[in-house]
Amino acid sequence: MIADEIEKLKSEIWQEFENIDSLSELNNFRIKYIGKKGVITSYLKKLKDLTLEEKKRLGKELNQLKADIETRLKQKEKEILFKEEDKEVGLDLTLPGRRVFLGAIHPLSQIIDELCAIFSRLGFEIVTGPEIETEYYNFTALNIPDWHPARDMQATFYLKNGAILRTHTSPMQIRTMLERVPPLRIIAPGKVYRCDADVRHSPMFHQIEGLMVDREVSFSDLKGILTYFAKETFGEKTKVRFRPSYFPFTEPSVEMDIGCVICNSKGCRVCSYTGWLEILGAGMVHPEVFKAVNYDTEIWQGFAFGLGIERIAMIKYGIDDIRLFFENHLYFLESFK
């Protein structure tokens, strides 16, 4: 009789167990069945009238049941607690988060750092020098005597004491060569100044000068180094071309163009419909320059190059007004985060 009842009880218990959905239901269930005054306890009490053998068998069964309930209740409790945390009302997550804002390094500074990194990988070291220069370093030592029409290529700011604002970073060639003995590979980034201002020209702008002097460095090598630079800066597929040009401090002289990245060399306003963009000037160091620094041209030869940072930044970022760089409007600067 009682054994049947226990069987029935079991099925009742597990059925009810399935319906538990909250911590309070779970508690009630616990009290109802396995509490001190619970159903199972009352059954255990009922066992005392049975035979010893039955008492033992059913007692064990009931205790096992109690243990099972406890185990499963623990499990159930965990499940409910897990679900409980998901029941909280969702927030308005369409609101923006609490931002912490990073600043930005100026785009010209970024380009300089990028180019310095490229040339550093090629084994060039970075040097710096004065922005206020003498005519000797800026012109004369670079084979541009004062009567030379090439001085017209660079409108110069003069200072009242006779010094000038350097018109290019090329004086760093002279300064470095006077200070060191070859071989050497340097780049010199910095500000330079020229006396004109419009959409394309700023009275102050930035250049990077490069110089390599060694025993065998040749014109082919110059092409190699500059081609590498162009491809790393503007992409592996960038086309380059080299045109003869003229700078008093290099011979032979060359200008490097890259295929216009704006129109894909099809021709546009930026490239004057030529499909090419002029990027830099370069050449083999002129013997007069080596003479000015007492380098023996029988042993040493070298190449030099100079490139305009603003020009590269304008091409890279598609900027058509150089003045944006020096107005420093926040919206502009924010684009370079």
Added chain:
Amino acid sequence: MRVPISWLSEFIDLKGSPEEIAEILTMGGIEVGSIEDPYENLGELVAVKILEVLEPEELKEIALCKVTDGKEVYTVITTAKDQVKPGLVLGLVKPGSTTFTFQKIEIKHIKKYQSYGMFLSPYEAGIGEEKDKLLILPEDAPLGESIYKILGISETVLELEITPNRGDVLSILGAARELHTLTSWELKPIKFEDYLKAGNKFKGKIEIEDKDGCFRYAGRFFANVKVQESPFHIQKKLWLCGLRPINNIVDITNYVLLEFGQPLHAFDWNKIKDHTIVIRKAKIGEKLLMLDGIEREFTEEDLVIADAEKPMVLAGIMGGEDSGVSEETAHIFLESAWFNPKRIRKSSQRHRITTESSYRFERGIDPEGVILGLLRASELILEIAKAEKFSEIMDLYPKPYIAPQILLSQKKLSKYLGFSIPLEEVENTLNKIGWVRRSEGSFEVIPYSYRQDLKIPEDLIEEVARIYGYEKIPTTYPKAVLYAKAPLDIINLENKVKNVLKSLGFFQIITYSFIDPKSLEKLNLSHDDPRKNLIEIANPIASTQSVMRTTLVPGLLETACFNLFREVNSLKIFEIGKVFFPTEDVLAYEPMHLGILLMGNNTEEIWYEEPRKFDIYDLKGYLEEFFEILKIPIQFKPYSSEPFLKKGVSFDLILNNSKIGFAGEVKNLILKEFDLKTNVLLAEIDLEPVLKQWEEVFKVKKPPKYPSTFRDVTCILKREIKIGDILEFIKSLSVLYLEKVKCIKIYEGPPIPEDEKSVSLRFWYRAPDRTLTDEEVNEIQEDLAKKIFIKFSAKPR
């Protein structure tokens, strides 16, 4: 230099399209900037049909024509009354366009009538001599179409950008020679009739007194020339090259200048005193009223062409008004010379005149071209100006030009280029620029007289390379000795500074190194402030950019202002750059400075946060973090004496007992000067002393082994007592186990008396070798608190 293809083809057998020619020249080092049709550039010169001709009563001399260009109807006023009738198709130049005669056309009003443009004569259209007749187009010409398209007229002009070393290409002949060098297309021979070389005896006197200034002086006399307008074909060629016609004699000199690159000068023979021509240094104080209407005073360095009395021409640059050719001129003397380029350049610079002539002399002309140019001009003067007689050629050439002999070894060529070009090819190339003698492994080259830019073997290497083609030279990597060097400290520091400030939310700005001296006045700097010791630019673009900056403050404030006027109310920016101070030397002292500016609020208005104005503690906080990252033991010394900062909210920044900068809130009066209507804080730091002390070292802290405990103390103090003084005092006591102290709360207001404040301090204690007991800590803390209370007359709260 403008080169019309049609003119070019008189000198060379062109075997390519203008585009191909442009490509060849560009890749040969003569950059072609543009390819243009000057007819097209005139604008809208189109065919129109006359619909109706009206003759207004009040204006007898004109006809009012209603015309159509196929789309719209316009009225055009013309004085050629008898030439217009309905149905006629004419050429109209529309307003905004230009004629061949350099006339810019605008809408014109006569009484109540308006003329939309002008009917063209063939001359005004630039297609023929006729001036008095209107250009009549075929009846079936498409209306609105360009008259040049209808008539099949076009010209192509290349704009060459010639580098300063290639003066020899500043002419049509020069461009032809260059093309020949680059392509081997045949040059057409230049020949002159023998009689041009002879002539009557020259009756004047020529003397070169300054042989350093004038290397060669040639000339000849022409009798009874007719000075008048040039024929159309001469005018057209000048027009194609962008020059205005003046009279036939002047036009011829310009023509030869363009064609052969030889500048010429024509004198009115009767104005030459004693018919004596002296090429000499100017005398101090000598003056000349020149063709541009300006009287100039010469110095001894100027070279002049003078007669027996006075200078007539500033040699190679510009003539005087008196001695020039005019309508009344009967006889002329024509000069063709070769002047010292350096002397011409110096004079041209000194007097700020650049002419077609000085431009060419400066860049070096062909010594042999002197006679060639004179012959060419003679030919034209006889033909066009109908000179009746002419003299022999006078040619004073005291020291004839000797071209250099340049030795180029095959070895050097290969070493320089990094590869070898076959000897035959090298020789063929060199043959184009001079006379070549080939010997064992080397070439001896004497460049042609017009290639005076070629002086040294390296010049020849460039010629070989460019004629061979830069594109064909291989691309290799250098073989070099491997060496490396650590980056300069200043570069590391700059990068560190930029990155730290970027992480703190600052934007780097770059402003001009030159500033407005007035901006320093605005900052109210005292007259003996070293920042007022300025380096001035002699030729600034504007007075607002006329001195080199000695502080970054103006640039920061102006940038703030620029932003404030353009929707940016809050800003966190910094600049890192040089400032400039004069020294005993020519060069300046150029220390690297860092400037920082905060403007407006710490955040925009946003749902989760109440914006608050940036204040001095924001700035101090950023600087503390900045210097801590740099491991620079900076001291913030309250109350800077910078005149533009509010004293009570400013610091001097001290490193090793000397001031290296300042930080603080900008005075309202200064903000007003800079048009800034909001709060601004700024700091400026000299990075040079920072650089000296800066090292990338790390003190690594390990996690603690034993726990710390803390105790709080809240006390009431007089308001004027500085927290820093209390912390200093605690530090001076060297309290055992005390790890750190922080001020965690300050309260002023009721119920605290008005002149007092409540301050809470938190003390952390830790022993390195064990866990401290409460009793121990309490004992230390109580003792310490007592000392503080006594020292600062504080009361417990």
